[in-house]
Amino acid sequence: MLIHLLDGRYQILKVLSDDEKAKTYLVEDINLPESKFIVKRLHLPNSNSQSLTILRRLFITKVATLEKLRQEQDKIQKLITCFEENEEFYIVQEFIPGHPLTDEILPGQPLREEQVISLLSEILEILVSIHTYGVIHRHIKPGNIIRRESDKKFVLVDFSTFNETINTTDNNLEYMPTEQVNANLRYNSDIYALGIVAIAALMGLSANEISQLRIQKNRLTGEIIWPNKSFKINRKLAKIINKMVSYDFHKRYQYATEVLDDLKRLTSIQHNQNQQIEVKKKLLLLMIVITSCITLGVGWWFFPTPKSESNSQQKLYQDGVNKYDAGNYEGAVEDFNQVIKLEPQNSLAYNKRGDAYYRLGDYEQAQADSSQAILLNPQDANAYYDRGFALYELGKYKEAIADYTQAIKLNSQEAYPYYGRGLARSQVKDNKGALADFSKAIAIKPEYTEAYLQRGILRRRLRLRQAAIEDFDAIIKINPSDAKAYYQRGLTQFINNQKYAALKDYTDAININPKYIEAYLNRGDVYSDLGDKLEASEDYNSILKIDPKFIAAYIHRGIHRFSFGDYKGAIEDYTEALKLDPNNVAAYNNRGNAYLEVGNKKAANQDYSRAIAIDANNALAYYNRGVIRAKQRNKQGAIADYKKAAKLFQLQGEKNSYQDAQREISILENNSLPVKTTRPKSGKTVKN
Template identity: 60%
Template sequence: MNSQLLDVRYRILTVLSAGEVAQTYLVEDTSLDDSLFILKQLRPASNNPQALKIVRRLFASEAITLEKIGQEHDQIQKLVAYFEENEEFYLVQEFIPGNSLVEEILSGTPLTEEEVIILLTEILEILAFVHSHKVIHQDIKPANIIRRKLDQKLVLIDFGTVREIVTTIVGNLEYIPVEQLHGNSQYNSDIYALGIVGIAALMGLTANEIAILPSQKNLVTGEIVWRHRNAPINKQLAKIIDKMVRFDYRKRYQSATEVLHDLQQLNNPENEKQNLVEKKLKLMVTGIAGCIAVSVAWWLFWASKPVGNAQELYQQGVEKYQRGNYQGAVGDLTEVITISPQNALAYNRRGDAFYRLGNYEKARADASRAIRLNPQDGNAYYDRAFALYGLEKYPEAIADYTKAIKLNSQSAYAYYGRGMARAQIRDYQGSAADFSTAIALQPSYAAAYVQRGIIHRRLRQKQAAIEDFDTVIDLNPNDAQAYYQRGLTQFSNQQKYIAINDFTKAINLNPKYIEAYLARGNVHSELANKLEATADYNQVVRLNPKLSTAYLRRGIHRFSFGDYRGALQDYAQAIKLNPQDAAAYNHRGEAYLQRGNQKAANQDYSQAIKVNPQYALAYYNRGLILAKQGNKQAAIKDFQQAAKLFQKKGNEDGYQDVQLQIRLLQS
């Protein structure tokens, strides 16, 4: 075994750990002198060629990201190399002399509060950097935190992201929150794991004791009970750790910087000053001098109180936002801003709440205020861009997304947002490029694949669109939207039966997927599948009786097999629900014409033109009626307008047909 060379250079010296799908070795690089490295061998969970193709791509992408962040931060284990041999994947990592935190905190002896705060702070600072690069560690535990012998700094090692991509095996369950077990890892999943580490350090738990800690829960709240046997500790520190390990990730701290802020408040001189004032109050003597002193002391106490109130209100506001109580969050955060007008973070959060409430103008105003307070806050530009997008100010949104990208070039979400805005102004090439960059930064970004697929379809790059939707389905076979979008692409490619199959899969995954029923009904209608199309349109009406499009499409379908009376009823309902639907007026005009009511048909075509003066087909249809009535000049005028609009839209068949009608009238 020791004589074997991997990647033609790495010789195994020692087996550090061995499992069924993952092994870790100490190796030397035979091309260098005195160079030791950690080599991790990963066996994929499946040898299916298609699965391996996806794993290979994701493995390389994640490895590139880890390589980059290791180079940029001194307290992250460096990734030296990565390669594949015989359908097995290998990571070569920096060897860091030192001891893991297992020796420090799982020995059965508690650390002091000060030691725990220092430990948590140092790791949180590393995590803040990691998360800013859109990476989740996914395996925070004492064994993966090394006290480096060289300088006694803590170093984060062995990211779980790459391992899980290849092996699908998660880390130690006692450190893993429920959303990560369900494949929905969040940035604060790492905060949960670190909170468990903090509990172990404060309580002096052994490895066996920490293994059963997650099962010790309050029967009512479901939260971990961990303070019952410990000596009294700082209530604020306990409150911070409680929030780090909340069961529901939406109620946890949302970022490492928020935890750091609260930990820093524990040693805030303002807090110490307040505690001192409270102690003095207890020692005050009675009498005039005592009364004066008490008055002064109370004034000092209340003068310092808003700082604490602001922080508490901010946390309340954040918690309300996370629970979906956006109006309540706005109220709390407004009070924070009243107390602390320079609090950029409060403006950021309130802007997010306004956005959720659909008040994009106020969301933009708050983001603008946050930017003025901190012009280097990329997140504030990102937030304002979202608000501008909601206000349909797409060029301004693009400018803000661009600024956010300049401040944080690794933000896949900013590229995605800019891609969405560019699509709105029909800059499809730029939009596709942004979605591609978002995917390069985050290879499992399903939404970016979906949107890029839609853009490819608009650019008539149908095979590229199908490949994007295929990738989404490979990433998540239960993604109904991907099947729906692939179905639309197949339909536009005249693959109607394949499209029906995709729409059916989308409906099976989401039985209330209105758009999929509507699209499948349209395909059935084109294939003259009368009963199937009717059933789909009826289901749409049942799911949403106020959707005007459902009545319009069902009316068109009824018209196609001669049910003009039923079609008229559907068109009338569509118009009632949406009086600005020009197509409904035009189609109702056609139905009236089939029943011999030229007057009603002419009125509907005129109304369609009034609603949409660019509606070529309505001019054409009205021209036909005018011609039948012998009004040649008015008919020619309508035909000429129709010809102009058909030509403008590139409808050559429509243009030639209108020209024929004009020649017939003129002759």
């Protein structure tokens, strides 16, 4: 029997879990006998080269960060490596012999208070380390806390660092705070999750019972109602946990160190009453001084560090800025980690580290760092601006608009927040507001080419084509080497049926950027429309030399081949596209058309049906299946498909296609199936 090995080396011993985000295996490396690892296969909504590139880059960044962390904190799981197989992404993690906390938190069997305090203290020590390095666990729950067999210590596993690429619903919401569900991740989101774990441990609750507990919240405050009157618990411990799980993250503990201090103070109180009084005096004095510092706006200057230490921090910060400016974002993150470790209140370091995470594609982490910068300095307009872009990338457009607006309130003469708000307003269809914002950005910064570009794209979408061309002209006047401006002007020219002008613009874009795939694709389409068979083929072939996994090139080349009767070649192209994306509806639909042309009705019917199975609202697939059913003399089936297509076309505003479907229905309902019909010989084609 042939055993399948992952990456040619990992033999699956056991499937540990299979949920919406990932399938997890316990494996053994056949090259290293008796060596066990955890392998996770991530379920990606789109296994395309861009998603895989982002995942690969995120993995490399996280491995470097966690490896440095492990030098001072060995209670975190190690990331070993990653690999790709059949267009799927796998990560290999250290296997920690031991048992999960779920084996200790049993329904109806509460842990003792001292056990829970010990649990909290151990995990909080880990959180102090990882938060300092800019890592948020994001997925703390009993199943991700392992009691290590070798020393009986707790280890934190399964760092969920890839959520921004895996756009699925989380299945562990009972441990997740509201802001994290809403993609507004904070460092103290981990503190909330740990607080819920503590409640489960103290009360002996299952995950389902925790979910019920969270549902039964105070309607006015949103706070979890616990413990009940019959449950006895140290009031000071309950107060600490209540602050950990506060609904409002502003009222929650901000740092893991704060929770640790309170827990240590609680333990100290229980042993030495006199020491408690002294601690309170010192804490009160410290809070008075800190409050005074904040009021004067110069807090950290009251606690001057030695000159050499201050110079070291400044050098580290500047090194990070220099690396960021040079495009070394991983290196910048490392430097800002060190700055924050030395000076946890440094808002600028959080801000710049967030910028670096944004450039690395880690938008959740970027948003969290910007939020921390805002917490430390609410008057920092740049932090609001940066968080706005992170929220934009996370698809939180209304929240992004709110942040851009706040940035504008703090500094109304900066062009960038207007630009960002314009982008977000475009996404929520506030076209008037978006145009006004792009125009304001241009008024403040007359050579802001990106603002011209986005205003031009929006104007084209609103059918203000001449105004759009004027925007692209303005960019080219400012920067004659801006390939994007030529490309966008080419798109507009093509819509205006100025095909030769479009060809020139696409060619100029390609001359500036010889790897401009989209320009090759659109120029190929224009050549195809003009009947220039060889030129079109060369453009599609050029794309596939640059990126052999660019699906659209196969689909467009397939359409081109179909147009001059090369149905076999078209089928080959659509098949290649489906190898890269097995759920590509356009490829199934178009391949069905090609199969129909070569007389393979069965294969055509299967492809149309597959397209419908993937997307039940795909009007073209219903229409095309109606065509083939009519050819197969399946009158009722053809009518049913045409009616479904007509309804969908009407909903989608496709007037001509709706009329086509209605005409076919009329022919079938008023006549018996003729030997020769007036319907199109093949179905409708789709490019994307």
